[in-house]
Amino acid sequence: MYIGIDVGGTNLKAGLVDESGHLVAVERTPLDFQSPEQFAAATAHLAAAVARKGSVGPEEIACVGMGLPGAVSHDTILFITNIPMQNVPIVKLFRQHFDVPLLLGNDADCAAVGEFFCGAGRGCQDLAVVTLGTGIGCGLVLGGRLRGGVASSEGGHITICQDGELCNCGRRGCWEQYASATALIRETKAAMAAHPKSLLHELAAQNGVEGKTVFQAAEAGDETALMVCQTYVRFLADGVISLVNMLRPEVVAIGGGVAGAPDALLLEPLRELVNRESYARHGGRSTQVLRAELGNDAGILGAALLQRAI
Amino acid sequence: MYIGIDVGGTNLKAGLVDESGHLVAVERTPLDFQSPEQFAAATAHLAAAVARKGSVGPEEIACVGMGLPGAVSHDTILFITNIPMQNVPIVKLFRQHFDVPLLLGNDADCAAVGEFFCGAGRGCQDLAVVTLGTGIGCGLVLGGRLRGGVASSEGGHITICQDGELCNCGRRGCWEQYASATALIRETKAAMAAHPKSLLHELAAQNGVEGKTVFQAAEAGDETALMVCQTYVRFLADGVISLVNMLRPEVVAIGGGVAGAPDALLLEPLRELVNRESYARHGGRSTQVLRAELGNDAGILGAALLQRAI
Structure with missing residues (x-):
């Protein structure tokens, strides 16, 4: 049995996963960060709790994997976005409370490993998982092995537009400035300001502007929303x-x-652009563009199965 | 012993390479393409000739590697740029004349393998070789293994400029439209047209406009040439x-x-941009930017040592 821990900005989630990649039990707790020592204790207690929930003793756990929103080495948290930890020897601290081998991974990498073994990448050897959120996460499994650890991909920071939008990373024109959920919401708001009669205003009045707002309006036939969707897919395709x-x-x-958007507005036009413009159409093999399958479980599944991909 | 064959647009070159990666003997012949059968015979005879030159019998050759400017599978030439071959079962044809195991590789991949074992990548595990020529070739060795075969990289066709220059591949804004030798020559000519007093005209009158012309003029202090060099390095850095x-x-x-340009005009400003803008500076590991070391021998050395990288 394996345990995967998904460290988010506000919550910790742990899952007990069996040999065939099924989630047997899940435990959650708020992050409530106080210190690296307390963080290590909290994650270790959560791991112990999910093992108990699944009636499994520590000696039956092959290893624990932890997915973190930042950079890690094999035994140390180098730095974390949004949680004040730098150069924390987490493996040593964790094992003082729960003495099972602990592996560390970047969260985008864990999502890729999860999809590779249990989701959209089942049965393939080379998989890229592109996660559209606050930024763009990019996890790569190449030749059956995670391109992970410290050398993990920062594929959201490929330039698609010379001298374009300034990115948090300090570069200009990064893909995630155009194709993240954040960018989509920004463009939705800009379109609303320019088109006061758009249906977007009605939808936004109910729930605020979210990533899905523009797709809902486009499905209802709103021209402004359709235009925003088309531009967004073009940006997404540029990086893909x-x-x-x-x-390849x-x-x-x-x-x-x-990625939950209707196929006709996101995946179908994206596939059309990829098929039309990627180099592989000249011969060799083409790439399938799929929706990730595991949703919020990708992180814990991938963390749990990290050992098999490194 | 190994044999590497480098198939160029006008010449065939074969090299006999020993276990430690040294070139022991070389043979050349014009390409003179007539048919796939004749091509197979010509490359096989060249391999036999270089073995004879090194006084080595066919039974002492572990394998022959062939680097080709196009796409290959393990036993077939899928298509070749500038030589009319498509879906040619080259391994079968070749072995009718010289019965030694034959491996196929893309030429950019072979250059990467050569640099990995014998050049700028010695001792590392992850190497990208970016070759600036008519286009941009990109060979990747990741975790000590060539990312090769049909799935070989087309890194020259990453977008750096949305809706930019039209590329031969059908996409717009591809890196090689801005940072190949072809692009540099195009920009040099454009700068000459705009600046009739530039030293570039004097140099071009002697040898025509080549890739190095602009670097020569810049070294002599020509302002126009310096500007072209700076813009070129910026484009090169965008893709790198x-x-x-x-x-990573x-x-x-x-x-x-x-890449033969003076360090002060090419590699130094390139390194400065990579160090300033790449994501790795936030932690994790940084990437060294080096000059490839093997020049024209990279292709035959890499083809010869292909077996060790796949």
């Missing part, structure tokens, strides 16, 4: 095609909340 | 940084004729 040309994976799986 | 962010290799080696 660069990724495909660089690495068998599958690119699109994840994150935005 | 995307590659670095996507894959230990080394990126820059090859091709343009």
Whole structure:
């Protein structure tokens, strides 16, 4: 049995996973960060709790994997986005409370490993998982092995637009400035300001502007929303095609909340652009563009199965 | 012993390579393409000739590697740029004349394998070789294994400029439209047209406009040439940084004729941009930008050693 821990900005989730990649039990707790020591204790107690919930003793756990929103080495948290930890020897601290081998992974990498073994990448050897959220996460499994650890991909920070929008990373024109959920919401708001009669205003009045707002309005036939969707898919395709040309994976799986959009507005036009413009159409193999399958479980499943992909 | 064959647009070159990666003997012949059968015979005879030259019998050759400017599978030439071959079962045809195991590789991949074992990538595990020529070739060795065969990289076709220059591949804004030797020559000519007093005209009158012309004029202090060099390095950096962010290799080696430019005009400003803008500076590991070391021998050395990288 394996345990996967998904460290989010506000919650910790742990899952007990069996040999065939099924989630047997899940435990959650708020993050409530106080110190690296307390964080290590909290994650260790959560792991112990999910093992108990599944009636499994620590000696039956092959290893625990932890997916973190930041950079890690094999035994240390190097730095984390949004949680104040730097160079924390987490493996040592964790095992003082729960003495089972602990592996660390970047959260985008864990999502890729999860999809590789249990989701959209089942049966393939080369998979890229592109997660559309606050930024763009990019996890790569190449030749059956995670391109992970410290050398994990920052595929959201490929340029698609010279001298374009300033990115948090300090570069200009990064893909995630155009194709993340954040970028989609920004463009939705800009379109609303320019088109006061758009249906977008009505939808936004109910729930605020979310990633899905523009797709709902487009489905209802709103021209402004349709235009925003088309531009967004074009930006998304620009990065996906660069990724495909660089690495020629068998599958690119699109994840994150935005990936839930209706096929006709997102995946279908995206596939059309990838098929039309990627280099592989000249021969060799083409890449399938799929929706990621595991949703919020990708992180814990991938963390749990990390050992098999490294 | 190994034999590497480098198939160029006008010449065939074969090299006999020993276990430690040294070129022991070389043979050349014009390509003179007539048919796939004649091509197979010509390459087989060239392999036999270089073995004889090194006084080595066919039974002492572990394998022959062939680097081709196009797409290949393990036993078939799928298509070749500039030589009319498609779906040619080259391994079968070749072995009718010289019965030694034959491996096929893309030429950019072979250059990467050569640099990995014998050049700028010695001792590292992750290497990208970017060759600046008519286009941009991109060979990747990741975790000590060539990312090759049919799935070989087309890293020259990552977008750096949305809706930019039309590329031969059908996409717009591809990196090679801005950072290949072809692009540099195009920009040099454009700068000459706009600046009739530039020293570039004097140099071009002697040898025509080549990739190196602009670097020669810049070294002599010509302002117009300096400007072209700076813009070119900016474009080159845009793609290199995307590659670095996507894959975080230990080394990126820059090859091709343009890479021979003075360090102060090419590699130094390129390194400065990569260090300033790549994501790795936030932690994790940074990528070294080096000059490729093997020049024209990279292709035969890499073809010869292909077996060790796949």
